Amino acid sequence: MRIASWNVNSIRARLESTLDWLTAAQPDVVLLQELKCTVGDFPREAIEDLGYNVALHGQKSYNGVAILSKLPLEDVHTTFSCGINDDQCRFIEAIIAGCRYISLYVPNGMAVDNDKYAYKLAFYDAFTSYVRQLLSLNQPLIIGGDFNVAPDLEDAHNPTVFTRTDRILCTIPERQAFHTLLAAGLYDGLKLHVKSLPDQQLPFTWWDYRAGSFIVDKGYRIDHFLLSPQAADLMINAGVDRTPRSVTRPSDHAPIWIHIKH
């Protein structure tokens, strides 16, 4: 099975490139983030025409997540208990072929002194609690999404950003929150795969639109697949698909993917 996750930065602005990418990459399961539209405005028919079942959680202008699947989706949920800003559409979960999938869009945080930064840390806390419950089931669990954290020095083009206390995506509390989530018992799928190969660098997944960051490869690795032990056992390959980041009017994120035994 081919599993992909992609922050599209507006599904309507990205519809043509999304359909092109789906046709070329042929993923069986797709976890999407930043739809930036309501359920009613989602281009459901165009995607269903490519053979996908659709489950989505959308709102006007911001956020929004979806799961596309060639196999039937069961047991769909669109919330976990965070306690604040629960009206923001950042989570959707479904069971597909006996495996639980979550599409996650973690708050960006904006700036260290911003209320959104506190929300981001609270979101990590609450999601970690939820993941601990899921992991106690001892079942395959695949979480894909935009985590808005570069976990380690190799996950940013310029490691000196980690010496600054004001650089969003890279501050110590954000990275600690991410590593606490991992420590609940999840594997970083991309890292697990790349580190099993000789002399491979971890690829970036996001490049700022500004200052031509993609051309000079000044990126960050902030999109991740996090896997339960039962899912990690199934993984056979992983990577980043830079092709959709290279087209005209791209998303600022590239799709990430894993292959699992089915």
Add this chain to the structure above:
DNA sequence: ATGGTAGCAAAGCTA
């Protein structure tokens, strides 16, 4: 240190 671009939606907010 600053400012650089993009999407939504119609001026500023978010990223």
